[in-house]
Amino acid sequence: MEFPFLNDLNDSQREAVTYTGGPSLVIAGAGSGKTRVLTYKVAYLLHTGMHPASILALTFTNKAAREMKTRIGQMVGYDTARYLWMGTFHSIFARILRTEAERIGYTHRFTIYDTADSKSLVKAIVKEMQLDDKVYKPGVVLGRISSAKNSLVTPQAYAADSGLQQSDRLAKVPMMTEIYTTYCARCKQADAMDFDDLLLQTNLLFRDHPDVLQKYQSLFQYILVDEYQDTNFAQYLIVKKLAERHEKICVVGDDAQSIYSFRGANIDNILTFKNTYPSARLFKLEQNYRSTQTIVNAANSLIDKNSAQIRKTIFSQKEKGEPLKVTNLYTDLEEGTYVADTIRSLHRRPGYGYGEVAVLYRTNSQSRVLEEALRKQGLPYKIYGGLSFYQRKEIKDVVAYFRLITNPNDEESLKRVINYPARGIGDTTVGKLLDCAHTHGASAWDVLTDPLKYNLPVNAGTAAKLAKFRDLINALAAQAGTLNAYDMAQSVIKATGFLADTLLDRSPESLSKQDNVQELLKAIHEFCENKAAAGEDNAYLPDYLAEISLLTDQDTDQADDADRVTLMTVHAAKGLEFKVVFIVGMEEELFPSAFCMENERDLEEERRLFYVAITRAEERCFISYARQRFRNGKMNFSNPSRFLKDIDPQYLDCPQEDFHEPPRTIGSWDDDLDMERLRFGHGSFSPSGRQPAFVPPPAPPKRLTKLQPAGGNASPTPVAYDGLPVGAYVQHAIFGIGKVIETNVDNGNAKAVIDFGDQGQKTLLLKFAKLKVLK
DNA sequence: GTATAAACACTTTTT
DNA sequence: GTGTTTATAC
Numbered sequence: 001m002e003f004p005f006l007n008d009l010n011d012s013q014r015e016a017v018t019y020t021g022g023p024s025l026v027i028a029g030a031g032s033g034k035t036r037v038l039t040y041k042v043a044y045l046l047h048t049g050m051h052p053a054s055i056l057a058l059t060f061t062n063k064a065a066r067e068m069k070t071r072i073g074q075m076v077g078y079d080t081a082r083y084l085w086m087g088t089f090h091s092i093f094a095r096i097l098r099t100e101a102e103r104i105g106y107t108h109r110f111t112i113y114d115t116a117d118s119k120s121l122v123k124a125i126v127k128e129m130q131l132d133d134k135v136y137k138p139g140v141v142l143g144r145i146s147s148a149k150n151s152l153v154t155p156q157a158y159a160a161d162s163g164l165q166q167s168d169r170l171a172k173v174p175m176m177t178e179i180y181t182t183y184c185a186r187c188k189q190a191d192a193m194d195f196d197d198l199l200l201q202t203n204l205l206f207r208d209h210p211d212v213l214q215k216y217q218s219l220f221q222y223i224l225v226d227e228y229q230d231t232n233f234a235q236y237l238i239v240k241k242l243a244e245r246h247e248k249i250c251v252v253g254d255d256a257q258s259i260y261s262f263r264g265a266n267i268d269n270i271l272t273f274k275n276t277y278p279s280a281r282l283f284k285l286e287q288n289y290r291s292t293q294t295i296v297n298a299a300n301s302l303i304d305k306n307s308a309q310i311r312k313t314i315f316s317q318k319e320k321g322e323p324l325k326v327t328n329l330y331t332d333l334e335e336g337t338y339v340a341d342t343i344r345s346l347h348r349r350p351g352y353g354y355g356e357v358a359v360l361y362r363t364n365s366q367s368r369v370l371e372e373a374l375r376k377q378g379l380p381y382k383i384y385g386g387l388s389f390y391q392r393k394e395i396k397d398v399v400a401y402f403r404l405i406t407n408p409n410d411e412e413s414l415k416r417v418i419n420y421p422a423r424g425i426g427d428t429t430v431g432k433l434l435d436c437a438h439t440h441g442a443s444a445w446d447v448l449t450d451p452l453k454y455n456l457p458v459n460a461g462t463a464a465k466l467a468k469f470r471d472l473i474n475a476l477a478a479q480a481g482t483l484n485a486y487d488m489a490q491s492v493i494k495a496t497g498f499l500a501d502t503l504l505d506r507s508p509e510s511l512s513k514q515d516n517v518q519e520l521l522k523a524i525h526e527f528c529e530n531k532a533a534a535g536e537d538n539a540y541l542p543d544y545l546a547e548i549s550l551l552t553d554q555d556t557d558q559a560d561d562a563d564r565v566t567l568m569t570v571h572a573a574k575g576l577e578f579k580v581v582f583i584v585g586m587e588e589e590l591f592p593s594a595f596c597m598e599n600e601r602d603l604e605e606e607r608r609l610f611y612v613a614i615t616r617a618e619e620r621c622f623i624s625y626a627r628q629r630f631r632n633g634k635m636n637f638s639n640p641s642r643f644l645k646d647i648d649p650q651y652l653d654c655p656q657e658d659f660h661e662p663p664r665t666i667g668s669w670d671d672d673l674d675m676e677r678l679r680f681g682h683g684s685f686s687p688s689g690r691q692p693a694f695v696p697p698p699a700p701p702k703r704l705t706k707l708q709p710a711g712g713n714a715s716p717t718p719v720a721y722d723g724l725p726v727g728a729y730v731q732h733a734i735f736g737i738g739k740v741i742e743t744n745v746d747n748g749n750a751k752a753v754i755d756f757g758d759q760g761q762k763t764l765l766l767k768f769a770k771l772k773v774l775k
Numbered sequence: 776g777t778a779t780a781a782a783c784a785c786t787t788t789t790t
Numbered sequence: 791g792t793g794t795t796t797a798t799a800c
Contacts, residue, residue: 060789090790115788195790230789263788363786368791385788419776426776550790571787593786609787632785633791 003047005040005075009033016250016283017041020048020222023243023277025270026252029314030299030615031290031577034252038226039068041250042084043075045222052083054221056242059088060230062551064575068226085220089235090195091550093202096216097193098546103209104201109407109542111192112549116391117412118142118194125182128438129175136173144173145180149196150232150264152203155181189443190411199234206241217245228253228273232264240276247277255310256303259571259609261602271308288314290577290618292321294651298621299614301648306604324614324621326644326654332366332585332629336373339582342622343379343565346580354380356579358566360613362591365631366584367567374565384568390551394502394513395520399548401492405477406542408445415444421501424465432457433466472496485544486528489521570613581617583610586625587638610643730754 006014013033016026017040028034038057045055059065065087073081085092098108113121122145123138148158158164159177168176187193193201206213223243225231228251231239243249251273258267274280288296296316303309329335339359346352359370364385374381389395397420400413408414411434419425436456437444447454448470451463458466476495480488493499502513524544531539566578585591592606614621625640644654728740741753 062790064789088790094790112790114790198790227789259787260789262786263790265789365785365791422777424776428776569787571789574789590786595786606787630791 003044005043009036009040010287012283012285012287013037013040016285017044019281019283020045020248021281023247023273023280024250024283025228025273025277025280026250026283026285027270027310027312028252028254028285029288029312030254030257030612031288032285032314033287033289034226034254034285035064035068035071037285038224038252039071039075041224042068042072042086046072046076046080050221052080053085054219055084055086055224056092056220056222057084057086057224057226058092058235058239059086059226062088062091064226065091088550089231089238090198093198093238094193094546094550097198097201097205100205100209100212103212104205105188106193106201107191107407109191111190111403111407111410111413111545112198113187113190113192113194113412114549115142115195116396117192118145120412120415121186122179122183124434125179125186129178129182131175131179136175136179141173141176141179144168144176145183146196147264148180149194149200150234152200152234152237154200154204155184186411189409189441191407191409192412196234199232199238202238203234203241206238213241217242221246221248223249225249225251226253229255229258229267229270230260230263230265231269232266233269234264236266236269236276247279249277255308256306256608257574257612259574259605259612261605267308271310284312286312286314288316288615289318291316291615292318292619294321294323295614295617295619295621298324298647298651299611301651302607302614302643302646303611305646306607308601308604322620323651323653324623324647326586326652327622327624328640328654329624329626330628332369332626333373335584335624335626336369338624339370339584339622340373340377340379342582343374343580344377346620352580353563354565355563357582358568358573358576358578358580358616359582359584360568360570360573360616361584362570362593362609363585364569366590369630370567370584374567379565380563381565381567382562384566384572389516389519390548392516394516398489398493398498398517398520399545401476401496401498402489402541402545404473405480405488405492406545408473408477409443411444417496418469421497423469423497425462425469429458429462429466480541484528484539485541486521486525486539488541489524493517493521570609573616574612577616577618579618580620580622581613582622582624583613584624585629586610586623586641586644587629588641589636589638590629590631591641592643607643607646610641 003018006018009017010033013036016024016037026034026037028037042055042057046052057065057068059068069081069084069086072084072086087095094112097104097106098110101108101110119138119142122142123133126133126136126138126141148164153161153164155177158180165174165177168174187197206216220242223239225239230253239249239251251270253270255267255270258265258270261267274282291299293316296314300314327338329338343354343357346357347354361367361370367383367385371381371383390399397417400416403410403413404417415430415434418430433444433447433456436454437447440447440454442454447456448466451458451466456463456466472495476488476492479491483491498517502510502517504510527544527547528539531537531543570583589597591610592603596602596606623644625644626638628635628637630636644652726740726742730740739755741755
């Protein structure tokens with residue numbers, strides 16, 4: 001029987017889908033139908049008679065896996081699709097690790113530490129070792145541990161590596177080896193793996209247990225990897241080992257969209273795929289179905305400035321489209337107003353619903369001003385990023401109980417809940433407990449189980465409190481084998497006193513906590529029902545935990561189909577598309593980020609990030625930058641991003657200035673003037689969205705002639721106005737060009753009467769008006 | 776052992 | 791400007 005779906009594909013897509021002879025690399029340009037190729041390829045493999053359980057398809061997000069699974073299910077039937085090994089790297093290998101856990105000294109119920117747990121553990125270790133946590137910053141230390149794990153460097157290897165040792169000495173953190181060693185020992189003691197362990201331990205498992213490797217090698221007849229440009233060394237090696245036998249592997253990705261190197265992703269994996277698999281075929285998907293020709297061409301001209309890449313010619317056959325509009329604003333606040341105004345004006349046209357619009361920024365902190373600007377004008381929006389559901393304190397607390405019940409050795413969970421709700425077990429006692437455990441090489445739970453054996457130095461009252469807590473957890477653990485996850489969850493929040501504690505007060509925070517916990521219970525209920533519906537007997541607490549510990553905010557987004565503007569970071573936007581895209585904050589030290597400007601490699605990644613941002617747009621792309629911006633509580637002055645110069649100007653619409661002007665010096669006279677303009681100018685110029693959307697913003701301050709002395713301290717001294725002679729021509733942002741009729745000082749404020757021709761005569765306060773004097 | 780205030784630090788973050 | 795952590799008093 002002929003595979004019925006081939007007609008849905010273009011030539012290059014079809015070639016990529018039907019080639020199953022050996023390793024293949026599919027370079028999928030932005031918007032070129034990458035997911036389509038992956039899903040069709042899986043369907044095609046099934047069509048050729050391959051069993052679903054012998055296909056391994058790896059993605060980076062649960063969402064991607066879920067969507068692909070759904071689409072394949074629609075093509076070949078859910079009863080087939082459900083047997084596919086399709087999921088994130090982490091979830092697939094967590095599953096394999098649970099099966100094989102005993103081989104590497106873990107139990108199948110091991111806990112997965114999230115980043116907060118890992119950080120807390122590092123912090124505790126640094127403190128115990130009496131090191132300065134200003135020097136050994138937990139985040140930095142964890143980063144080094146994470147890179148080590150992603151490069152498959154175990155603590156022993158770390159100690160033996162002179163390069164790493166020297167690097168640590170240079171970074172003034174010579175105790176890294178000891179911290180790393182202790183960190184791993186503690187995780188093991190707690191029967192816990194962090195995110196990186198899921199990949200590292202899989203590698204160790206395959207390295208040290210050839211029979212296990214062989215088992216999975218023969219199980220997986222075909223391996224597919226999505227977003228291959230984002231794989232790190234640990235992922236690369238797992239895939240390589242698994243594929244070693246049949247070399248039936250297809251990886252899909254786009255080197256131009258590699259933006260996760262800070263998480264260990266190595267772009268070389270995709271760039272040098274041919275070295276790993278010399279017989280590999282290369283397929284390029286170069287037709288972009290998403291964006292206008294102008295957007296595609298602009299993005300091409302940008303990415304062309306990068307040196308490390310696989311050359312390709314992305315093209316679009318859609319309409320030519322409008323140029324990318326670049327806009328210069330004075331301040332971040334005005335940028336917000338500009339975005340809101342433009343969205344509103346677009347929205348008046350049919351086909352431009354709010355849901356078609358996204359505002360993308362480099363850092364989450366930029367969202368505030370934008371949010372306020374949109375809210376001020378009553379525009380509906382949704383923000384991605386920030387605290388996810390599972391990172392909220394109350395949820396983490398409840399989940400910590402679940403974790404502790406499932407795995408009492410889970411020290412991070414124990415620390416979290418042993419005194420929450422308050423049971424009179426304070427820091428001192430917990431400190432003694434942990435200290436005692438660590439000196440005896442036991443887990444905290446071991447000590448709790450038999451305090452006398454370990455000589456825990458506490459008085460009788462404290463000992464009783466500890467015993468009570470221990471009995472509570474034990475009692476719940478005993479129930480966990482018989483009750484399903486939902487019944488258990490209810491039992492937990494009652495028995496632990498959690499419910500009573502949150503119900504106690506009626507403060508708004510407490511009410512919101514209750515809501516969130518109810519939400520959690522609802523989710524657990526759904527989980528149990530789904531399992532029951534599928535006829536599976538794995539709806540117990542550990543099963544639920546195994547599922548959620550690898551879930552993140554991306555997965556919890558409510559089916560929110562309300563028509564809202566989307567606000568998110570460029571990173572979060574990867575893989576998405578919008579009719580209209582705003583890219584804001586295109587400024588030096590922000591985009592590219594100040595942290596990425598030192599070496600060319602990082603800079604190229606930032607350029608790819610900009611590329612990702614532009615290629616999210618289907619029809620219109622608006623790029624803006626501000627001259628000054630609040631950052632970290634301070635006002636900062638900035639220059640336009642160097643990346644703006646990388647785009648071929650023929651695709652841009654930027655009338656008001658070129659961004660080739662030399663860098664401005666901070667604290668110059670101009671900037672003082674700017675500060676003044678910001679403070680006063682704002683109220684008169686960005687009122688409630690009166691400004692028409694496409695009015696060119698005021699000219700850059702650089703070209704301003706002095707209109708008033710830099711008496712910025714707002715003293716009541718009369719302000720001179722000798723810089724503005726009667727008869728001079730000036731330009732105003734809204735009224736246009738006008739002639740000065742007269743100037744005067746009224747109540748210490750310099751004023752000018754200006755004739756704007758058909759706009760009429762206006763009396764303007766010079767300190768409010770942004771006037772450009774024309775020569 | 777717990778509640779307050781000052782001190783602090785702050786890119787991006789698929790898991 | 792915001793949220794988190796640590797120091798201090800209760």
